[in-house]
Amino acid sequence: MERLEKVAVIVLCWNGKKLLEEFLPSLLEHQTMEMDIVVADNFSDDDSVDYLKKRFPFVKVISLKKNYGFAGGYNEAIKLIDSEYIVLINQDVAVTDNWLAPMLEIMMNDKKVGAVQPKIKAYNNRSHFEYAGAAGGWMDRWGYTFCRGRVFDFIEEDEQQYDQIGEIFWCSGACMLTRKKIYESLGGFDANFFAHMEEIDFCWRLKNAGYTIICQPESVVYHLGGGSLPQGNPYKTYLNFRNNLIMMVKNLPAGQLFSTILFRMILDGFAGIRSLLKGNVSDFFAITKAQWHFLFHLRKWKKRRKDNEHFLFDNMNGVYRGSIVWDYFVKKKRRFSQIMDHH
Numbered sequence: 001m002e003r004l005e006k007v008a009v010i011v012l013c014w015n016g017k018k019l020l021e022e023f024l025p026s027l028l029e030h031q032t033m034e035m036d037i038v039v040a041d042n043f044s045d046d047d048s049v050d051y052l053k054k055r056f057p058f059v060k061v062i063s064l065k066k067n068y069g070f071a072g073g074y075n076e077a078i079k080l081i082d083s084e085y086i087v088l089i090n091q092d093v094a095v096t097d098n099w100l101a102p103m104l105e106i107m108m109n110d111k112k113v114g115a116v117q118p119k120i121k122a123y124n125n126r127s128h129f130e131y132a133g134a135a136g137g138w139m140d141r142w143g144y145t146f147c148r149g150r151v152f153d154f155i156e157e158d159e160q161q162y163d164q165i166g167e168i169f170w171c172s173g174a175c176m177l178t179r180k181k182i183y184e185s186l187g188g189f190d191a192n193f194f195a196h197m198e199e200i201d202f203c204w205r206l207k208n209a210g211y212t213i214i215c216q217p218e219s220v221v222y223h224l225g226g227g228s229l230p231q232g233n234p235y236k237t238y239l240n241f242r243n244n245l246i247m248m249v250k251n252l253p254a255g256q257l258f259s260t261i262l263f264r265m266i267l268d269g270f271a272g273i274r275s276l277l278k279g280n281v282s283d284f285f286a287i288t289k290a291q292w293h294f295l296f297h298l299r300k301w302k303k304r305r306k307d308n309e310h311f312l313f314d315n316m317n318g319v320y321r322g323s324i325v326w327d328y329f330v331k332k333k334r335r336f337s338q339i340m341d342h343h
Contacts, residue, residue, distance in 0.1 A: 006034075006083050006084035006085055007034050007035045007036065007083055007084075007085045007086070007087065007100065007104065008035070008036045008038050008081045008083035008085070008086050008087070008180075009027065009035050009036065009037050009038065009086075009087040009089055009100075010038045010039075010040055010074065010077055010078070010081065010086060010087065010088055010089065011024070011027070011037070011038070011039045011040070011089055011090070011091050012040050012042060012070065012073045012074055012077065012088070012090070012091065013039050013040065013041045013042065013044065013048055013052075013091045014041070014042040014043075014044055014048075014067060014073070014091075015044045015045065015046045015048065016044065016046075016048055016091040016092075017044075017046050017047060017048045017051050019091045019092050019224075020039070020048060020051065020052065020056075020091060021051075021055075022092075022094075023091060023092055023093060023094050023224075024037075024039075024056060024059070026094040026095050026096075027089075027095055028056070028059075030095050030096065030097055030098075030099060030100075032100070032101075034100065034101075034104070035087075035100060036060065036083065037059050037060070038059070038060045038061075038062060038077070038081060039052055039056075039059055039060070039061050039062070040061075040062040040064060040073060040074070040076075040077035041061060041062065041063050041064060042064050042067045042068060042069075042073040043063075043064050043065065043066045043067040043068075049061060049063055062077050062080055064076050064077065068191065069191065069193075069194035069195050070173065070189070070193075070194065070195035070196075070198060071188075071189035071190060071191045071192075071193045071194060071195065071198040072189070072191035072194070074088055074188065074189055075188040075189055075191060078180060078183060078184070078188060081180065083180055084179065084180060084181070085104065085107065085177060085178070085179055085180070086177070086178060086179070086180050086183065087100065087175065087176070087177045088173060088175070088176045088178070088199075089174070089175045089176075089221075090173070090174045090175070090223065092123070092223060092224035092225065093123075093174055093175055093221050093222065093223050093224070094123060094221065094222045095175075095221050095222075096220045096221065096222070098218075098219075099118060099219045099220060099221055100177075100219065101219075102216050102218040102219045103116040103117075103118060103177045103216045103219045104177065106165070106214055106216055107177060107179070110212075112210070112211055112212055113211065113212050113213075113214055114178060114179070114182055114203075114206035114207075114209070114211025114212065114213060115171045115176055115177065115178040115202075115203060115206060115211070115213045115214075116171065116176070116177045116178075116213070116214045116215070116216050117133060117136060117137075117168075117171035117172050117175060117176050117177070117214075117215050117216070118175055118215075118216060118217070118219030118220055118221050119134075119135050119158070119162070119163075119215070119216075119217040119218075119219065119220050119221075120132065120133040120134055120135075120172055120174055120175060120221055120222075120223050121158060121220060121221070121222050121223070122155070122222065122223065122225070123222040123223055123224040123225070124224065126222065127157050127158060128155050128156065128157050128158060129147070129149035129150055129155055129156055129157075129158055130150075130155070130174070130222070130223040130225055131150055131153075131155060131225055132172050132173075132174050132223060132225055133147060133171070133172025133174050133175070133223070134147035134148055134149030134150040134155070134156075134162075134172075135147065135148035135149045135158075135162035135163075135166075135215055135217055136148045136162070136166055136168035136171070136214075136215030136318075137168055137169055137170035137171065137172060137200065137203070137318070138168060138169050138170075138318050138319070138320055138336075139169045139170065139200070139318065139319055139320070140319070140320045140321075140322060140323055140324045140325075141260070141313075141314065141319065141320065141321050141322065141323065142260060142263060142264050142267060142323055142325070143244055143245075143247070143248045143260065143264050144244075144323075144324050144325060145170065145197075145200060145244075146320075146324050146336065146339075147172075147336065148162040148166065148168070148215070148336045149161075149162055149336060150336075151324060151327075151328055151333075151334060151335065151336060151339065152324070152328050154328075154334040154335070156335055156336070161337065162215075162217060162336070163217045164217070165214060165215065165216055165217065165218075166214070166215050167212055167213065167214055167317040167318060168213050168214065168215050168317070168318045169200075169203065169204075169207070169213065169316065169317070169318025169319055170199060170200040170203035170204070170213065170318070171199060171203055171213055171215075172199065172223075173198065173199035174221075174223045174225075175221050175223070176199060178206075182206070182211065183202075186202065186205050186206065186209060187205075188202070189201075189202055190202075190246075190250075190304070192246065192304075193239070193243045193246070194239065195239055196236065196239040196240050196243050197239070197240060197243035197244055197246075197247055198243070200247060201243070201246075201247040201250060201251065204247065204250075204251040205250075205251065205306075207312070207316055207318075208251060208306075208310060208311050208312065209310075210310075212317070213318070234282040234283060234285070234286040235286070237282075237283050237286040237287065237290075238286040238287075238289055238290045238293075239290075240290075241268055241271075241286070241287050241290035241291070242289075242290035242291075242293055242294050244264075245261065245264065245265070245268075245290070245291070245294040245301075246294060246301045246304075248260060248261055248264065249261065249298070249301040249302055249304075249305065250301060250304050250305055251305075251311065251313075252311065252313055253311040253312065253313055254311070256313060256314075265291060267325055268287055268290075268291060269287075269291070271287060272284045272287035272288055275287065320339065320340075322339070324339060327339050
């Protein structure tokens with residue numbers, strides 16, 4: 001293997017003193033010659049930076065001048081990093097022995113690989129996958145995202161059923177390896193997203209540019225999840241629904257754009273009504289607000305479409321041509337493998 005200290009492992013931190021206390025030691029314990037560990041602080045108003053400098057004086061710290069959000073925070077930090085390869089890793093992720101080398105090997109051996117993620121398991125339930133990424137991200141034809149090992153809120157136990165290296169549609173932002181040159185050439189994460197879905201939008205742009213995206217299950221990390229915004233938070237619901245629609249406007253082939261967005265907004269409307277019927281009024285308003293915000297700024301999102309002659313979708317690896325809404329709620333298929341039976 002070539003000289004490897006070209007890898008920067010970037011932890012984006014925001015008011016994360018307690019998380020750094022718990023999770024940074026695992027990164028340091030499994031630090032090898034090949035990696036620099038960098039903490040980018042997103043203008044925390046707790047004492048994260050002072051704590052870092054006292055407790056981990058040998059870790060590089062980038063102090064950002066304001067809170068740029070998850071997407072913008074990484075963009076600003078990466079500008080200041082001089083490494084061929086970059087790992088974007090959440091402040092609530094614990095790594096394991098030899099977690100980086102198998103991912104790096106895939107990337108170094110194939111220039112067409114644009115991003116790699118490890119197997120992501122739950123920090124508090126270690127026999128199971130973790131919601132945000134599991135064993136690699138997929139998407140159905142209506143833009144609903146799911147994973148090998150997680151469909152909607154059903155999370156599978158890891159029984160090595162997804163231990164083969166596989167091409168996927170998206171890598172989780174909880175832990176993603178990419179090349180700095182590619183990241184910057186594609187404009188990095190879309191800072192308009194603030195948080196949530198930005199890594200899926202980035203991966204879709206990678207695919208539209210002709211790169212492949214891989215899950216390497218030999219690499220294993222444990223993710224706490226909800227470190228910044230917990231599951232069920234109305235703002236998280238708003239960002240997820242809004243950003244999903246923006247992402248589709250930016251990346252779908254022109255011929256599929258109108259029909260897919262229209263049908264997706266109808267399905268999202270049903271999701272809002274379902275939330276209301278279950279007594280979850282805040283989620284109903286979050287989904288409604290997401291749709292109105294998306295429509296109000298539609299012209300702005302359409303401007304963010306690049307040259308779409310090369311946009312693909314249906315024939316991309318990691319795209320399921322059916323509907324996971326139908327499979328999950330009507331056919332009661334809970335597992336990724338059940339959904340893929342007739343794929």
